[in-house]
Amino acid sequence: MFRNRTKIFICSALWLTCLCIVLGLKTGESSIGITNAIQAFKVNNAAFASSAIELKEAVSLLSAKDTAAVLKARSTLKKCRLNYKRIEFFMDYFFESSSLIYNRPAKVEVDEPYMEYQEPSGFQVMEAMLFDDYPFLHQKELIEQAGLLSSSAADLDALLYGFEGTDGQLLESVRLELIKVITLSITGYDAPELKSGIEESWQSVGAIQRVLQPYMEQGHASTQLSKTLNQTLAYLKEHPDFDTFNRAEFLTGFALPLQEELGQFITDLNLSVNQKSNLNYAAKNIFSKDAIPASAFANISKTQSLKGALGKKLFFENALSGNLKRNCSSCHRTDQYFSDGLKTSLAFDGKNFVQRNAPGLLYAGFQYAQFWDGRVKNLQEQIKTVIANPLEMNGNHEVVFANLRKNSQYKVAFLKAFPESADEPVNMDHLADALAAYLMELAPLNSAFDQYLAGNKNAMNAQQLKGFNLFMGKAQCGSCHFAPLFNGLIPPLYKRTEYEVLGTPANDDFEHLLSDKDTGRYGFFPIEYYQAAFKTPTVRNAAMTAPYMHNGVFKDLNKVVEFYNQGGGAGLHLDQPQQTLSAKPLHLLPEEVTQIVAFMESLTDSLNLVIPSAK
Template sequence: MYQNKLKIIIQFLLFITCLSVVLGLKESTDRIGLKPLADEMKTSFILFEQSTRELQNAVSLLEENSSGKGKKEISITQKELSGARINAAKEALKNSRMAYKRIEFFMDYFFQSSSLIYNRPAKVEVEEPYMEYQEPSGFQVIEAMLFDADPLVHQKELADQAELLVSSAAGLPALLYGFDASDNQVLESVRLELVKVITLSITGYDAPELKSGIEESYQSIFTVQKVLLPYIKKDLPGSALLNQQLGATVDYLHQHPDFDSFDRMEFLRHYALPLQEQLRNFIQSSKSELQQKSVLNYGAKNIFSPDAIPSNVFPDAANRNLKMVALGKKLFLEKALSGNLKRSCASCHHPDQYFSEQLKTSTAFDGKSSVSRNAPSLLYAGFQYSQFWDGRAKSLQEQIKTVISNPFEMNGDHQVVVAELSKSADYRCDFAAAFSERAVNAINIKTVADALAAYLGELNPRNSAFDRYMNGDSKALKSEALKGFNLFMGKAQCGSCHFAPLFNGLIPPYYKLTEYEILGTPANADFKNAKKDKDRGRHDFFPISYYEAAFKTPTVRNVEMTAPYMHNGVFKDLYQVVDFYNRGGGAGLGLDLPGQTLSAKPLNLSEKEMREIVDFMKSLTDNL
C-alpha cells in the first residue's frame, strides 16, 4: 500500500513540475547553455532509465535463486549462484548510481521535489516544523538491503524499490517539456554540485557500502565540464584557466578511483579547491552571479576559507555590532544573571578550557547534584540552526534566556536580572551604546540575550593548524594528521556526519539544516559490558520514535581541549570516541537500538588508523 501511495505521489510531483515549466519560468535574455544543457539531460535521462531497468532485472534474478532459502542444507552451487547474483545486483546498483550522478545537479537544483525519490538517506527523515515524515527510498535503501547479512530476506522490498526507480525514471523526459532557465541558474547549479563533491561524495555520504564515491565524483565533475563547455567556448575572462582546471580535476578522479586509498587532501588542495576558485572568478567576471539555493558566501575563495559560511545567516544573528559583542563578553562573566549572584555563563563554559569544562556533566545550581548533560564548547556554537544537545532552542538568544531561567542551571528570574543590571551606571551606558535605537529602557532580557549571542557568534577563530594548511601553509600539518584527514573523510566515514568545513551537522551544499543522529552512546565506557543510556535526546522535545536518543551533531573543532565527550561525557579521551565508532556505535556493542542511524557494522580501522584520526582532530585546535 505504501508503494502505491508513493507511486501516486511521484506521478503528482512530475505533473506539478511539468505544469510549472509549461506555465513558464522567468525568461532570460542570455541562455547560452540552455539548449546544450537540455540536450545533455535528454540523453542522460535515457541512459539513467536504462540503468534502472538493468538494476530491476538484476534484483529480479535474486528471486529465482530463493528456492533453497529456509532449508537447513543448501548446496555449494546454490550458494555460489546466490552470491554471484547478489554481487551482480550490487554492480547494477553502482552503475545506476553512476548514471544518476550525471543528472544529480540538474534534478537537485531545478526539480528538487521530484529528485527526492532517487537518493534519499536510508532512514526516516522528519521535516520540521510540520513533522512530516519522509520515508526512505531509492538507491541508499537498496544499498542497505543488498549489503545486509542476508539480502534475500528483502526480495520484495528490493523489487518494490527497483520498480519505483524505473517508473519515476521513465517520466523524467517530461521535465524538459517547455523547460527554461537562465545561465545564472545553470552556473549556480554546477557550483553547488562541486561543493557537494567536495563535502559529500568523496566521503561516501550516500554510498558507504559500495564505496563508489570517487567514481561518482568523476561522473559529477565530468558532467559539470560538459555543461560549462558552451560558456568556456565564448572565451570569457577566466575561461582558459577554468577549462584547464576542469580537465585536470576530471583526469585526477579518473586515475584514482579507489575509495579507501584516495588522497582527499591532494585532491582538495591541488584540484577541487582551485577549481572552485576558478569557477568563482569565471562567474564573477561574466557577471552571472545568482544565489537562490545556498547560504554560502559565493565570494569566498573556496569552501575552507574563513568567510565561506557567513555567521549572519543563522537565526537572529543579522544585527550584531562590535559594541554588542563587547557587552556580551562582559555579560558572559556577570554573576548577576544567576539567582544566587554566584554563577555566570563562565561557571560551566570556562574560557580558559575552550568554553567547556572537564566534568562529565556540569554541577547544578544547588552546588551538589549534576545536570543531565555535558557542557559542550561554545566555540562555533553560532554556526548552527538549533541549540542544546537536543536542538530544542532555535537560536542562541532562545538558548540564553532558557539557561538563565533554568532552575538547575542559573535559576535567574528575568525581571530580577534586568533590575539588577539596571542598577549599574556602567551597564546603563554600555546597553545604550550597544542598542542605540533603544536608548530608553535599553536593558531588558531581549537585549541581554542579543548581546550574549553577539559575543558567542564571534567565537569562531578558524586559525587551527588545519586551517593554516588549507590556506597555504604546507608545513602546518604533520603526515599523521594528513593521513588522519583522509581517513576521517573516507574510510572512517566521520566526514559523512561531521560535514566540512566546520565539521559539524550543517548539511551541504545548502547549509540550511542541522542534522541529528542516533549513535547509541552508552551509559558507560565498558565496551564489553555496555549499558544503554536512558537519555531520550530530542524525543523529549519532539516525542516521535524517529527522535528516540537523537542528538545534534556537534563540531569536532577543538575537541582535543574539550574532554570528556558525547552528550553524557562518557568517554574520557578521543581514542575511546573513535574506537566507539569503529565498533559500530551502541548497536555494534550489542545494545538493542533498532533506530540507530549510525551503521552498526565495524569500520575495521586499525589501531594506527584510529590514532591518525585522533591526530587529525587535534590539528583542528584553535589558538585562543
Template sequence: MFQNKVKIFIVTSLWLTILCIVLGLKTGNSSIGVANAIDGFKTGTAAFNSSGRELKTAVSLLSARDSSTLINARLALKRSRTDYKRIEFFMDYFFESSSLIYNRPAKTEVDEPYMEYQEPSGFQVMEAMLFGEDPFAQQAALLEQADLISSSAADLNALLYGFEGTDQEVLESVRLALIKVITLSITGYDAPELKSGIEESWQSVAAIRQVLQPYLKSGIAAGQQSSPTNSRPGIQPETLSKTIAETLAYLKAHPDFDSFNRMEFLTGYALPLQEQLGGFIAALNLDVNHKSALNYQAKNIFSPDAIPPGAFGGAAAKNDLKAALGKRLFRETALSGNLQRSCASCHREQQYFSDGLKTSLAFDGKNFVQRNAPTLLYAGFQYAQFWDGRVKNLQEQIRTVIANPLEMNGNHAVVITGLQQDSAYRKEFLKAFPDSAGNPVSMTNLSDALAAFIRGLAPRNSAFDQYIAGNKTAIDAEQVKGFNLFMGKAQCGSCHFAPLFNGLIPPLYKRTEYEILGTPANDDFDRPQHDQDQGRFGFFPIEYYKAAFKTPTVRNAAMTAPYMHNGVFKDLEKVVEFYNQGGGAGLHMEQPQQTLSAKPLHLSDDEMHQIVVFMRSLTDKIDQ
C-alpha cells in the same frame, strides 16, 4: 500506500510527457548555456533510464542459489547511481522534490517544521538491503525500489515542460555540485558500502565541464575581465578548462575509495577549481544565490567567510560593540539567581569554553545537570541549540539558560532591573543598541549581545586551517593520513561535515542534522548499559527522534573532553573505538532506530591513532 504514491508519480509524469509532445518544450528565455544544460540533462536521463531498467532486471534475477546474482545486482546499482550523478546537479537544483525519490538517506527523516515523515527510497535504501544480512530475503522490497527508480526515470524529461531556468541558476547548480563533491561524494556519504564516491565524483565534475562549455566560449569572446563588483581577478577560460581537466584526470587515476588522497585532491585540484569557478561566474556577472546559506564571494568552502554567521538567526554584519558588551555579560554573575554563577561557570575560556565535567554542576552546587556542556566555539554555526535542538537560535538558548532553575535560576525581570541600575551597563547597552534609546537594557538586547559574542567564537586558525590555506608545514604526514581516514574509510566526514565538521548538511548548509548513535551510559564496551536520555524525543515525541542528538563540531575536540551528550567517554581514543565498533548496535545493544551503521569500520590501531592526531590539528589558538 507506497505503491500508490509510485503509481501517482508515474501517471503524472506520463501526462506531462503528453503535454510536452503536444505543446512543445519551452524555456522562455534567451541565454548563453541553458539550452546546452537541458540537452545534457536529456542525454543523461537517457543513460539513467537504460541503467535503471538494467537494475530492475538484475534485482529480479536475485537468487540465493547463485551468489553471482548478488554481485550483478550490486554492480547494476553502482552503474545506475553513476549515471544518475550526471544529472543530479540539475535534479537537486531545479527539481528538488522529484530528486528525493532517487537518493534519499536510508532512514526515515522528519521534515520540520511540518513534522511530515519522509519515507526512505531509492539508491541508498537499495544499498542498505543489498549489503545487509540477508539481501535475498529482501528481493520483494528491492524490486519495489528498483521499479520506482526505473519507472520514474523513463519520464524524467517530462519535468522540463515549461522550464524557465536562467544562466545564473544553471551556474549556481554546478557551483553547488562541486561543493557536494568536496564535502559529500568523496566521504562516501550516500554510498558507504559501494564505495563508489570517487567514480561518482568524476561523473559530477564531468557534468560540470559539459555545462560550462558555452560559458567558457562566451568568456573568451568577452575578453574575460574582472567585474566591477568582484574583487577577485578575472579567470581566463583556458585556465578554468585546464583545472577541470586536471581534476578529472586525478579522479580517473585514483578511483579506489579507501586509498584516495583527499587532502591532495582538495588542496591541489578541487579547491583551486572552486575558486576559479567562482571567479569565472562573477566575471561574467552571472552570480546569484537562490539556494544556499553560503557566501559565494569567499575563496573556497574552507575560507573563514564561506559560511556567514548571519545565516543562523543572527545579525548579518559583525557588531563589535554588541560583542564587547556580550563578552562582559558572559562573566556577569548578576544574570543568576544567587549572584554567583555566570555563563563562564560552565563554559570556561581556559578550557575552550567547556568545563571538563561529564555533566555540569547544577545551580545548587551539589547535583548535576542532565547533559555535558559542549564548547561554545562555533556554537553559533547551527540552526538549533542544546543537544536536543529544542531552540532555534542562540538568543533563545541564552534566555532559556538564564531562567532554568538547574542552571542559572535567574528571573528575567529581576536580572534586567539589576542591570538597569548600573550606569556603566546603561551606557554600554545604549552604545550597542542606539535604536533602543527608550529602553536599551532589555532581555532582548542582552541575549542579542551575548549571541554576538558567541558568534564571534570562531577563530579558524588551527594547524589544519593553516595547512588548507597553503602552509604545507602546518600539519605532518600522520595528520594528513588521519584527515584522509576521517573523510573516507572511517566515515566521520559523512556526519561531521566540512568545513566546520559539525552537523550542518552540505551543500546548502540550511539544515542541522541529528543522529542516533546508541551512546551507552558507561564506557565498558564488554558490558554496555543503556543510556536513559531520550534526546530530541523529549522535545518532539516521535519514534524517529528517540535518543537523537545534534551533531556537534569536532573542532577543538582535543581540548574539550569528556565527550558525547552524557560525557561518557574520557578521551578521543575511546570515541573513535566506539564508532569503529558500530556504535551502540555494534556493541549488541538494542538500537532499532540507530542512524549510525552498526557495521564495524575495521580500522587498525594505527588508523584510529591517525584520526585522533588529525582531530588534534583542529585545535585553535584562542586568546586567554
C-alpha cells in the same frame, strides 16, 4: 530494519514539480548554456533510465544460493548511480522534490514543523539492503524500489515541458555540485558500502565541464579553469579507489583551486546568483573564513561589534544568576575551550548535576538548532532558557534587569549597542542578542588544518594528514561531521542541522554496556524516529573538550573513535532499533584510530584572539 516505503509523498512531489514548471518557471534574458544543458540532460537521462531497467532485472534474479547474482545487483546499482551523477546537478537544483526519489538518505526524515515523515527511497536504501547479510530477503522491496526508479526515470523528460531556466541558475547548480563533491561524494556520504564516491565525483566534475563548455566557446574562455578541470578529472580517474584516495592532496591541489576559478569565472560573466544556499559565493573556497557567514544564523546589524563587546562582558556577569555567584563561564570556561571538563555540569545548588554535558561554545552558533536535543532554534532562545533554568542560572529575568540597570556602565553599553531603544535598552531580548553576538565571534578557523588548506604545507604532520584522509574516507566521520565546520550542518546548501541516533551507552565498558535513559530529541518531539536522537556537534577543538557525547560517557577521543569503529551501540549489541549510524564495524586498525585522533587534534584553534579578560 527495512519497512515498506510509502510512495505517496514521492509521487505527489513529482506531480507538484511538473505542475510548478507548467505554471510558469521563468527565465532571464541570457541563455548561453541552457539549450546545451537540456540536450545533455536528455541524453544522460536515457542512459540512466536504461541502467535503472537493468537494475530492476538484476534484483529480480536474487537468490539465496547465488552469490554472483548479489554481486551483479551491486554492480548494476553502482552503474545506475554513476549515470545518475551526470544529471544530479540539474535534478537537485531545478527539480529538487523529484530528485528525492533517487538519492534520499537511508533513514526516515522528519519535515518539521509539519511532522511529515519522508520515507527513504532510491539508491541509498537499496544499497543498505543489497549489503545486508541476507539481501535476498529484501527482494520484494528491492524490486519495488528499482521499479520506482525505472518508471520515474523513463518520465524525467516530462519535467522539461515548459522549462525555462537562466544561465545564472545553471551556473549556481554546478557550483553547488562541486561543493557536493568536496564535502559529500569523497566522504562516501551517499554510497558508504559501494564506495563509489571517487568514481561518482569524476562523473560530477565531467558534468560541470560539459555545462561550462558553451560559455567558453562564446568567447568567455578561461585557460586556467579549463586546465584545472582537465587536471581534476585526470586525478580522479587515476585514483578511483575510495579507501586509498588522498583527499588532502585532491582538495589542495585540485578541488579548491577549481572552486576558486569557477567562482571567478561566474563573476566575470556577471552571472553570479544565489537562490539556493546560505553560502557566501564571494569566498575563496568552502574552507575560507567567510564561506559560511554568521548572518545566515544571526541578525547582523551595524552595531554588531558593540553588541559583541557587551556580550563578552555579560558572559562573565554574576548578576545573570539567582545567587549572584554563577555566570556563563561557570560551565563554559575559557581555559577549557568553553567547556568545563565534567561529564555533566554542576547544577545551581552546587551539589547535583545537570542532565547533559556542556559542549564547547566555539562554532556553536553555526547551527539551526541549539541544545543537544535541538529544542530551540537559535542562540537567543537558548540564552534565555539557560538563565531562567533553576538547575543552571536560576535567574529571574526581572531581577536580572534590575541588577544590571543599577550599573551605569551597562546602561551606556546597552544604549550604544541598541540605540533604537532609548527608553529602556536593558531588557532580555537585548541581553540575549548581545550574548549571541559574542558567541558568534567564537569561530576563529585558525587551526593547523585551516593553515594547511590555506597553503602552509608544514602546518600538519604525516599522521594528521593520514587521519584526515581516514576521517573523510574509510572511517566515514565526514559523512556526519560535515566539512568545513565538521558539525551537523548539511552541505551543499547549509540550511539544515542533522540529528543522529548513535546508540550512545550509559557507560564506557564495551563488554558490559548499559543503555542510556536519555530520550534525546524524543523528549521535545515524541516520535519514534527521534528516540535517543541528538544534534551532531562540531569536532573542531574536540581534543580540548573532553569528556564526550551528550552524557560525557567517553573520557578520550580514542574511545570515541573506537565506539564508531564497532558500529555504535547497535554494533556493540545494545537494542537500538532506530540507530541511524551503521551498525557495521569500520575495521579500523589501531594505528588508524590513532591517526584519526591526530587529525582531530589538528583542528584545535589558537584562542588568543577570542578569549577575553573577565573584566
